[in-house]
Amino acid sequence: MALIVQKFGGTSVGTIDRIKNVASRALAAQREGHQVVVTVSAMAGETNRLVALMEGVTTNYNRREYDVVVSAGEQVSTGLVAAAIEAMGGKARSYQGWQIRFMTDSTFAKARIREIEGTRIRRDLAAGCIVVVAGFQGIDDGGNITTLGRGGSDTSAVALAAALKANRCDIYTDVDGVYTTDPRIVPKARKLETISYDEMLEMASLGAKVLQTRSVELAKKYSVPVRVLHSMEEGTGTMLTNENPEMEKVLVSGIAFNKDEAKITVLGIPDRPGVAASILGTMADANINVDMIIQNMAHGSDTTDLTFTVPKGDYSQALAVLRDAKTGARELAGNPEIAKVSAIGVGMRSHSGVAQRMFKALAREGINIQMISTSEIKISVIIDEKYTELAVRTLHDAFELHKDIGDRITG
Amino acid sequence: MALIVQKFGGTSVGTIDRIKNVASRALAAQREGHQVVVTVSAMAGETNRLVALMEGVTTNYNRREYDVVVSAGEQVSTGLVAAAIEAMGGKARSYQGWQIRFMTDSTFAKARIREIEGTRIRRDLAAGCIVVVAGFQGIDDGGNITTLGRGGSDTSAVALAAALKANRCDIYTDVDGVYTTDPRIVPKARKLETISYDEMLEMASLGAKVLQTRSVELAKKYSVPVRVLHSMEEGTGTMLTNENPEMEKVLVSGIAFNKDEAKITVLGIPDRPGVAASILGTMADANINVDMIIQNMAHGSDTTDLTFTVPKGDYSQALAVLRDAKTGARELAGNPEIAKVSAIGVGMRSHSGVAQRMFKALAREGINIQMISTSEIKISVIIDEKYTELAVRTLHDAFELHKDIGDRITG
Numbered sequence: 001m002a003l004i005v006q007k008f009g010g011t012s013v014g015t016i017d018r019i020k021n022v023a024s025r026a027l028a029a030q031r032e033g034h035q036v037v038v039t040v041s042a043m044a045g046e047t048n049r050l051v052a053l054m055e056g057v058t059t060n061y062n063r064r065e066y067d068v069v070v071s072a073g074e075q076v077s078t079g080l081v082a083a084a085i086e087a088m089g090g091k092a093r094s095y096q097g098w099q100i101r102f103m104t105d106s107t108f109a110k111a112r113i114r115e116i117e118g119t120r121i122r123r124d125l126a127a128g129c130i131v132v133v134a135g136f137q138g139i140d141d142g143g144n145i146t147t148l149g150r151g152g153s154d155t156s157a158v159a160l161a162a163a164l165k166a167n168r169c170d171i172y173t174d175v176d177g178v179y180t181t182d183p184r185i186v187p188k189a190r191k192l193e194t195i196s197y198d199e200m201l202e203m204a205s206l207g208a209k210v211l212q213t214r215s216v217e218l219a220k221k222y223s224v225p226v227r228v229l230h231s232m233e234e235g236t237g238t239m240l241t242n243e244n245p246e247m248e249k250v251l252v253s254g255i256a257f258n259k260d261e262a263k264i265t266v267l268g269i270p271d272r273p274g275v276a277a278s279i280l281g282t283m284a285d286a287n288i289n290v291d292m293i294i295q296n297m298a299h300g301s302d303t304t305d306l307t308f309t310v311p312k313g314d315y316s317q318a319l320a321v322l323r324d325a326k327t328g329a330r331e332l333a334g335n336p337e338i339a340k341v342s343a344i345g346v347g348m349r350s351h352s353g354v355a356q357r358m359f360k361a362l363a364r365e366g367i368n369i370q371m372i373s374t375s376e377i378k379i380s381v382i383i384d385e386k387y388t389e390l391a392v393r394t395l396h397d398a399f400e401l402h403k404d405i406g407d408r409i410t411g
Numbered sequence: 412m413a414l415i416v417q418k419f420g421g422t423s424v425g426t427i428d429r430i431k432n433v434a435s436r437a438l439a440a441q442r443e444g445h446q447v448v449v450t451v452s453a454m455a456g457e458t459n460r461l462v463a464l465m466e467g468v469t470t471n472y473n474r475r476e477y478d479v480v481v482s483a484g485e486q487v488s489t490g491l492v493a494a495a496i497e498a499m500g501g502k503a504r505s506y507q508g509w510q511i512r513f514m515t516d517s518t519f520a521k522a523r524i525r526e527i528e529g530t531r532i533r534r535d536l537a538a539g540c541i542v543v544v545a546g547f548q549g550i551d552d553g554g555n556i557t558t559l560g561r562g563g564s565d566t567s568a569v570a571l572a573a574a575l576k577a578n579r580c581d582i583y584t585d586v587d588g589v590y591t592t593d594p595r596i597v598p599k600a601r602k603l604e605t606i607s608y609d610e611m612l613e614m615a616s617l618g619a620k621v622l623q624t625r626s627v628e629l630a631k632k633y634s635v636p637v638r639v640l641h642s643m644e645e646g647t648g649t650m651l652t653n654e655n656p657e658m659e660k661v662l663v664s665g666i667a668f669n670k671d672e673a674k675i676t677v678l679g680i681p682d683r684p685g686v687a688a689s690i691l692g693t694m695a696d697a698n699i700n701v702d703m704i705i706q707n708m709a710h711g712s713d714t715t716d717l718t719f720t721v722p723k724g725d726y727s728q729a730l731a732v733l734r735d736a737k738t739g740a741r742e743l744a745g746n747p748e749i750a751k752v753s754a755i756g757v758g759m760r761s762h763s764g765v766a767q768r769m770f771k772a773l774a775r776e777g778i779n780i781q782m783i784s785t786s787e788i789k790i791s792v793i794i795d796e797k798y799t800e801l802a803v804r805t806l807h808d809a810f811e812l813h814k815d816i817g818d819r820i821t822g
Contacts, residue, residue: 016464016467016468019468020468050487053427053487053491054490054491054494056427057427057430057431057491057494057495057498058494058495058497058498060498061494061497061498062493062494062497062498062503064504064505065490065491065493065494065497065503065505066490066494067490068486068487068489068490068493068505068507069486069487069490069491069494071486072483072484072486072487072490073483075479075480075482075483075486076461076464076479076480076483078479079465079476079477079478079479079480079483080464080465080468080476080480082473082476082479083465083468083469083472083473083476083477083480084468084469086469086472086473086476087468087469087471087472087473092473092476093475094475094476094479096479096556098509099554143510145507
């Protein structure tokens with residue numbers, strides 16, 4: 001007998017029929033002999049409706065009251081799912097954050113989880129109940145309702161699984177797993193059977209939005225086995241686990257891409273300590289996130305060039321800030337039509353040659369690399385935006401991601 | 412400085428503008444130097460929407476989970492109202508039933524109030540906060556969410572006022588007070604400045620639905636001064652209080668009517684003990700409420716006739732049940748086209764002649780009285796339905812209800 005936490009997102013509880021589907025899934029797992037905790041989001045569209053009501057009242061809303069309003073959506077879902085399970089002959093009880101002492105700090109609208117009291121849930125599970133817990137919500141020490149921020153239900157589910165020492169946390173969503181890349185671009189992309197937490201974090205932060213990043217960090221921290229599954233289809237999904245020797249045999253697990261960045265180059269700045277810091281400081285002051293950063297020494301000169309990327313939405317503002325900042329630069333250049341394409345894989349840790357294979361493949365297709373950044377398990381390149389799909393397909397082929405893992409090239 | 416509980420129903424918080432209006436009303440009362448507790452219903456239509464969701468899942472729903480779902484509507488209203496007050500520069504905090512320990516029994520969907528813990532509210536009031544409490548909801552000893560039944564927010568407000576020993580409970584609604592009769596029938600009907608709890612109970616139970624009956628009973632039990640006011644118009648409304656000598660000078664305070672009953676007569680039943688009880692028992696077994704009951708001895712015979720009224724919606728079923736019941740009756744007669752018209756007033760307690768004046772006035776207009784029932788402060792007659800409006804106008808005139816209280820006939 002295992003203890004399983006099942007999490008269903010907004011679209012998975014978006015209609016009455018889907019709520020009944022959730023109840024069936026939970027009952028099926030229980031019939032297989034497992035103890036089942038279900039975590040649910042608000043019905044699709046409901047949180048947006050509640051936020052719109054609040055913003056209608058005032059755009060500068062009190063955050064404590066915002067949490068009171070938006071947490072109501074999850075409450076409704078829990079009651080409906082529990083009632084559906086009972087109507088199908090099962091035993092179920094819904095709980096809100098305050099009822100199970102899902103304790104958080106008092107940072108309303110983006111609270112951090114502190115501790116979850118598992119006693120009440122364990123008692124109900126032992127009595128044969130399916131326990132239905134509201135995602136997204138908690139309470140602080142003062143007994144105020146808090147919420148974890150948009151998309152927080154993934155994090156709720158993983159935190160519950162960690163607190164209850166669950167054998168698995170199944171995240172039901174509208175895709176059937178994590179793919180080697182976006183199947184809309186590469187139709188022969190393969191679903192991954194397993195992926196490591198670190199790889200998933202890189203995938204998520206690069207735009208493959210299946211799980212909330214925070215939930216993956218939490219899963220890693222507490223080694224919670226997380227499985228991503230489709231809520232309306234059968235399948236084994238993708239399992240997130242710690243790295244294992246099998247994973248390390250594979251050079252690259254997936255190709256991710258992101259078209260939401262723009263590139264800025266500050267040319268001919270004095271090559272003195274602190275100049276780059278000062279330029280990047282103007283970005284921080286303007287609340288603009290800088291991602292990749294490269295500094296080149298211009299050959300035979302006492303000036304240098306600084307290139308970095310910012311979110312596309314902040315591009316114009318970033319240029320304006322830099323123009324006003326009197327950086328001492330000779331010139332300011334920028335390009336919003338870029339894309340970041342990345343190869344991700346824990347196998348890189350133990351194998352060399354990944355970068356070379358990547359750059360060669362891109363060169364063969366005449367795709368120029370504008371910037372490069374690497375981490376232990378990721379190589380990212382900035383290229384012209386119009387080559388994004390070509391680059392993704394080229395790299396997917398180069399690392400033979402369409403093949404069975406056993407048949408792929410290894411390092 | 413007074414402590415005032417203000418209650419706003421669903422239409423009074425039905426739009427963003429109306430929510431802002433509620434915030435203004437609360438702040439205005441605070442500026443006048445009062446401590447203010449606001450109780451709110453769900454936004455108009457919201458509870459119906461939540462009930463429909465639950466009934467979509469299953470018609471035979473678990474009542475604990477029903478309460479979880481439907482109580483969410485009030486939660487949203489509290490957060491929006493509190494945020495609106497804060498946005499206008501005031502201090503406000505919303506509370507759900509569980510946060511202020513609004514304790515009830517465990518009769519889900521129609522819980523009875525046991526006790527309300529006032530400490531947290533008093534502390535906030537002392538700190539200059541307007542406290543916004545969710546109507547309709549409570550918790551039981553097991554920490555489960557409960558609700559008081561549809562329309563329960565009036566009762567929440569009065570219970571809070573009683574627990575906090577408030578100086579007044581102001582119920583804001585979509586009428587500007589309680590009238591001597593329905594102004595749509597008698598345009599010169601007058602708004603009452605005051606009405607006793609008992610009179611209000613009779614008015615409410617007879618179809619003048621301004622306040623939930625249960626809230627009036629509670630107000631009477633704890634002598635809570637309740638004022639009924641229009642939420643969107645200025646005015647002093649109608650005050651519900653204990654009886655006072657001023658009220659007793661007036662014979663009749665109002666004329667109520669009800670077209671929702673039907674009359675059934677069981678003719679020629681054996682005049683033996685227990686026969687009437689057995690006939691009424693068939694109604695009880697069929698879950699049909701019997702209101703007025705009259706039994707006549709047929710002159711010079713050993714049989715008797717039993718006449719009673721039932722809700723119009725149960726009329727056909729009641730006849731069918733009686734036909735099947737083998738009552739030994741000679742004949743079964745019925746008439747769904749009747750109306751009950753009542754004169755109500757605490758003055759009747761100390762003055763005679765009200766019935767006589769009532770019957771004479773109706774006779775003058777040729778309106779035949781089919782049944783009569785009386786209580787200490789009420790005389791009701793059953794008449795042909797088509798004379799309802801004529802009877803109401805006739806009685807309103809007969810008791811001079813259009814005149815100033817000082818100018819009316821006294822007993």
